[in-house]
Amino acid sequence: MIQVEGLSKYFGSIKAVDNLSFHVKPGEIVGLLGPNGAGKTTTMRCMCGITPASEGRVIIQGADLADDPITAKRELAFVPSEPRLFDYLTVREHLGFFARLYSAADSETRSLHRQKVQQSEQAGESLLQELDLGDRADYLPGALSRGMKQKLMIACALIHEPKILIFDEPFTGLDPHAIRKVRRIIQAHIAKGAAIIISSHLLGMVEDMISNAIILSQGQMLVEGSLKELRQRLSSEHQDADLEEIFIQLTSNNAQSPA
Amino acid sequence: MNQALFYLILRSTKGRIRAKITRLKNPRYLIGAIIGFAYFALIFRRRIMGGGPSISEVVFLSEGFAAVAACILMFVLSVQWMLVFASGGLNLNESEMELLFPAPLSRRALIHYHLLKAQFGFLVLSSIIALFLKPILGQAGYLPSTFMLFLTMNVFLFNQTFLDMLALVQTKRWLFRSLQGLFALILLFSAIVTLISSLQSLTSSDPIFPDYALVTWVAAPFQWLVRGFVEPGLQSVLISFTAQFSLLGAYYLAITSLSFSFEEGTAQKWSKRKKRRRRFRREQREVNSEKPRAARSAWFGVSPSIWRVLVGKSAIGLLRYATKVPITYMVPGFLICWMFALISGPSEVAPMLGFMALGFGGVLILAGGRLLHLDFRTELENIELLKSFPVKGYQMVISVLVINCLVLGSIHLLLSFLFTLSSMLIVDASSWPYSPIAIALSVMMIFPIVSMVFLLLENLLFLWLPGWFLPEKGERRSRGFDVMGRRIFNIIIRFFGFGLMIIFPTLVGVSATILLGGNTGLLIGSSLFAFGVLAELVPAVAVAGFLYDRIDSIGDDAV
16 A cells, blocks of 8 residues: 655745645555646656655555655556666566566575566566567667567566556557557556556546546645546536546636636 | 676676677678777887887876876866766666666665776776776886776766765755855865976976965875876875775765765756756747747847857856866867977977877777767757757857857867966976967967867768768668768768868968968967868858758767
8 A cells, every 4th residue: 555645845946746645555546647747747756766755755565665765665666657778788687687676675595585586587578478578578678669668667667566556657659459458467466456556648548447536736636536526526517527528627627716 | 785786787788798799790880990999009009019118107207297187186176066067976867767766775775886887887998998008008007097097087976976966955055056166266276376386396496385385285185096097106006095995985975874865866967957958948939939030130140049049058068068078178188289299399208299199189089979979969869949940050050069169169278278388387498499478379279279170070070971971772861860870981081071171271380380480480370270270160061051951860879
């Protein structure tokens, strides 16, 4: 489970995220939605420790990210919107690196550690096959398309079977086949009890996946709830609205309100 | 050391070496490598074959050389402190930030990773260079000395990133920066005083600064740092190693134990870089929205807002050049050696200076493109934006390149002044064929112009002409930057282009110097050289503008 309490992030005088609180339970997918510049990526980066929060706490599986980052991060995986990989590691070596990265922390003996690494590497191999990267295993990232890099990022994130998954725009650059496969993988992890936070502008794509949605605007939480609960906030004529319509209605209302 | 990070370093190194070797299967890279090797073999041939005195005999044993080297170190450090940096020894790149920060790694593990990665690279590089230098230096201390040089650079990079990160997370950043600037000024002052005093002491026993003793306290640690590199002997090497490791240790303790956030600093650095790019895009929109009427009344046909954008970017360029130690200091290094060796250098050091000029020149020719990698090509990453500016190609070239050239030229003017001053002080000028003032003036006329030519050629001939002459088969339009990978042609054009552009003005300048003779001859010769090169830049810019109009892609290879 991941719990965010009063999270704020300042960049100088700019408040990118303002007092955000929510939690995601095991087996739940929460969609973090909002217009450009709403603070979604900053929130996610604070939640996974790339950017330290200015205020508030992030608790992952009972461990505070600020006080005990290593324990907190052990069960976490983050897939950024832009796939950034190591230039001189092959596809397979990326998986080998991630296998070692997450196996090292809690291994008591060398043989146990080696065994865990081997297991992770085997899991990585099957992920490569599943994501159609098997024939590119010895390629360097420079020889991969953007979509392939994105798939590799996803494979790297999943190799250690994390309990918390944070996806920032995971479907960008993927072809329809790959999107379907990634959706299937995400749903499999949900079935195993992972807690997932996903951010996407492809609202139709995530609509049937998410159990709850959080809509951000100007760093603040605008609304939170299931699709049904969000619909109830709209006027009676929008009671059949899909996620995109809900999003447009809620965010445009918010954009007009200051004026 | 975390096993996964060790795996990352080893596998990345292996991948890098494999990629470089695999690349040699491509004939153009193979020929490029052969030419590069042949060039250095030609230069070093006499030394390798055992002819001539070793450099160490000429330079390293010079009295007071450690003091001069320490001053250069202090000067570079003070410049680094005064300016804000975009890169540094502790900087993680975006991939490392995105992949390692969310991983269960301690800050200490990340720092160990970075330290080991840098030292490993330095050790490999030092070993390669030491192999080349062995016959030249002719002494046993060459490997530790070369490693020392890289270690010094590493300490500098550490210093630079550490201060930058500290500054980034300060609430009163201006106060921190002001203090940093003040310390830099003290260091600069100390460097100048020490330099002049130590050089003066070679020719006269009277100290020119009565309070020199105070400054020696500032200079002493820098002399310890460089002794191992500039002086032979185990004792010097040990002193330097101790100083270097003490400094590194102090930084290490500060970084690992201070409460400031390494992650915050790194994230803010990347955030700043992204903001800069966003600002550029915003400015571009402003440029596009400007009415044509405004453009008509502008200087050189380029509207004021475009000038504003480009001059603003040149301010960033100024920082970039000043902090790009190799390119900023190697060009004047080459020119100084060349000037003194061929024009007025004292006979006993002329061969050594000539040799050093060839060495600098070779590195510049072969690695110049790499050293300038972040220069104009960074601007050209935004080729689509630049192309959308309502200006013609030659206007864009003038705006972007000439402003950058002027910035680089100005830095070289300052450096040439400092170097000329110190050179005049270090050698007894009474035996020179020209007066020190005439030499200083001629150097200051030539330096900025030559650096402009170098920059222009690097960006025009080396980048555009190959693409223009070698369009992809079956393509109707040239795709200049897509063929940037054809390094062999770049090297040839770089080599001959630079030579061709320099040779005629040089012949005219040298002829005038010899025919007219004396200081007047030198000054007129230098002026003719400078104006000759400037005149050549006009058609070069016109050609570049013509090519610029026809380029529609930069391709991945170029950037």
